[in-house]
Amino acid sequence: MYMAIIFFFISLIIISLLFLLTKHRSHFSYPNLPPGKVGFPLIGESLSFLSAGRQGHPEKFVIDRIGRFSSCLFKTHIFGSPTAVVTGASGNRFLFTNENKLVVSWWPDSVNKIFPSSTETSSKEEAKKLRSLLMPFLKPEALRRYVGVMDEIADRHFQTEWANKDQLIVFPLTKEFTFSIACRLFLSMDDPKRVRKLEEPFKMVATGVFSIPIDLPGTRFNRAIKASRLLRREVSKIVRLRKEELKAGKSSAKHDILTHLLMSIGGETKDEDVADKIIGLLIGGYDTASIVCTFLVSYLAEFPDVYKRVLQEQKDILKGNEGKEGLRWDDVEKMRYSWNVACEVMRLVPPVPGAFREAIDHFSFNGCYIPKGWKLYWSAFATHKNPDYFREPEIFEPNRFEGSGPKPYTYVPFGGGPRMCPGREYARLQILIFMHHLVKRFKWEKVFPKENKIVIDPFPVPANGLPINIFPQS
Numbered sequence: 085m086y087m088a089i090i091f092f093f094i095s096l097i098i099i100s101l102l103f104l105l106t107k108h109r110s111h112f113s114y115p116n117l118p119p120g121k122v123g124f125p126l127i128g129e130s131l132s133f134l135s136a137g138r139q140g141h142p143e144k145f146v147i148d149r150i151g152r153f154s155s156c157l158f159k160t161h162i163f164g165s166p167t168a169v170v171t172g173a174s175g176n177r178f179l180f181t182n183e184n185k186l187v188v189s190w191w192p193d194s195v196n197k198i199f200p201s202s203t204e205t206s207s208k209e210e211a212k213k214l215r216s217l218l219m220p221f222l223k224p225e226a227l228r229r230y231v232g233v234m235d236e237i238a239d240r241h242f243q244t245e246w247a248n249k250d251q252l253i254v255f256p257l258t259k260e261f262t263f264s265i266a267c268r269l270f271l272s273m274d275d276p277k278r279v280r281k282l283e284e285p286f287k288m289v290a291t292g293v294f295s296i297p298i299d300l301p302g303t304r305f306n307r308a309i310k311a312s313r314l315l316r317r318e319v320s321k322i323v324r325l326r327k328e329e330l331k332a333g334k335s336s337a338k339h340d341i342l343t344h345l346l347m348s349i350g351g352e353t354k355d356e357d358v359a360d361k362i363i364g365l366l367i368g369g370y371d372t373a374s375i376v377c378t379f380l381v382s383y384l385a386e387f388p389d390v391y392k393r394v395l396q397e398q399k400d401i402l403k404g405n406e407g408k409e410g411l412r413w414d415d416v417e418k419m420r421y422s423w424n425v426a427c428e429v430m431r432l433v434p435p436v437p438g439a440f441r442e443a444i445d446h447f448s449f450n451g452c453y454i455p456k457g458w459k460l461y462w463s464a465f466a467t468h469k470n471p472d473y474f475r476e477p478e479i480f481e482p483n484r485f486e487g488s489g490p491k492p493y494t495y496v497p498f499g500g501g502p503r504m505c506p507g508r509e510y511a512r513l514q515i516l517i518f519m520h521h522l523v524k525r526f527k528w529e530k531v532f533p534k535e536n537k538i539v540i541d542p543f544p545v546p547a548n549g550l551p552i553n554i555f556p557q558s
């Protein structure tokens with residue numbers, strides 16, 4: 085009897101494995117696919133992909149394979165899907181210009197489970213709708229209005245969190261900075277206690293996004309799902325309150341982005357749907373800009389000459405501003421060298437290392453066949469480290485951005501085409517305002533000068549959060 089049960093289970097396991105193997109092979113049974121390896125069923129090459137990121141070199145996964153297969157396009161199997169990785173300017177151009185024609189945006193299932201709303205923004209109509217609703221808030225006329233608020237928050241932030249300290253860890257602080265600005269501009273939320281309370285679930289969501297999707301108590305993935313539910317509840321409460329204020333005539337369109345959204349989409353939209361849109365925005369801008377601010381602190385510590393030039397530019401702006409309170413839009417427009425420095429930081433450490441698309445039809449690219457349903461991945465890291473586009477790509481050199489700057493599709497920190505980041509100008513503004521306050525007040529050095537380890541988790545962050553010794557500017 086026991087033998088029969090054991091035999092039954094062994095047969096079941098063998099049949100399941102054979103089924104998985106056949107299914108895995110069937111993904112790759114088409115003629116003329118790109119070169120590449122596909123790994124084991126289910127796992128594919130996901131572990132190599134993730135481990136290259138965890139070791140701080142996500143481009144290694146891509147660059148090693150480009151070398152091995154002598155092709156700028158290769159096949160692999162990651163996050164449970166057959167995937168073609170495209171690289172270089174021609175690959176980026178192909179994906180960005182064929183959005184909604186041959187490909188659409190795609191996220192791994194883990195992301196969609198944590199954020200059911202992200203499936204909405206993946207659809208063509210939802211993404212278009214969100215973009216058109218956001219544009220009035222993110223266009224230059226609106227951004228001009230934010231300079232004063234961002235300047236005021238930066239002033240307060242550096243005063244309370246950085247001044248009078250000898251040593252601090254940069255990354256948590258830059259996150260607090262960008263999150264405070266977003267809470268104020270998107271939700272009119274100013275009370276630091278409430279902001280911190282809302283930030284906690286955001287942290288959990290961010291760390292669970294690309295974790296192994298095992299939904300068991302205690303896993304990162306499970307914590308992220310719970311945190312996203314909590315977020316939805318909290319933001320929905322704020323939405324409800326704002327709807328009531330609007331009904332009572334207590335809010336105007338200029339109040340914040342939430343009010344603007346409510347006035348644009350009408351009061352009938354469910355609170356949860358509005359909350360999802362706001363959360364999508366907060367997520368988009370949460371880690372990204374703070375990563376740039378963090379690595380700016382790191383590179384400015386390593387390159388004193390660059391720091392001096394940035395400081396000089398900011399001092400000149402202050403000189404021209406005598407007698408006036410705070411920064412203005414025109415001042416930010418003058419921060420050309422500072423922005424070149426930020427661009428070089430985003431070249432070496434693109435906050436979004438790359439992103440996925442899904443083929444909505446079968447097509448040929450670079451002489452290879454891409455079947456319908458396959459995923460495609462473009463890599464900012466690999467493009468930015470390509471010596472054909474950037475001479476000595478490992479060297480930090482902000483002057484690369486002088487004049488007309490890099491060639492089209494070779495510099496893609498904000499992506500490209502119809503899904504290009506709608507928050508890029510907003511991000512530019514807060515990064516430059518951060519730099520202004522930082523250099524005008526402080527000098528600093530890294531606690532571990534040789535420690536440059538980056539971990540992709542799921543965004544690139546300094547392994548130890550970047551501890552620094554800090555001194556007031558003389």
Ligand code: HEM
Pocket residue numbers: 189205211215364365366368369370372373376434435436439440496497498499500502503504505506507508510511
């Ligand atoms: C330095 C800062 C930032 C970087 C490097 C960045 C990068 C990116 C990239 C690469 C994409 C496109 C992903 C793809 O092709 O699938 C994207 C999309 C997006 N970003 Fe950003 N982002 C930044 C800041 C922001 C901010 C501050 C916001 C919000 C105010 C924001 C909101 C969004 C949204 C909503 C999308 C999705 C657009 C769509 O799907 O059509 N981002 N971002």
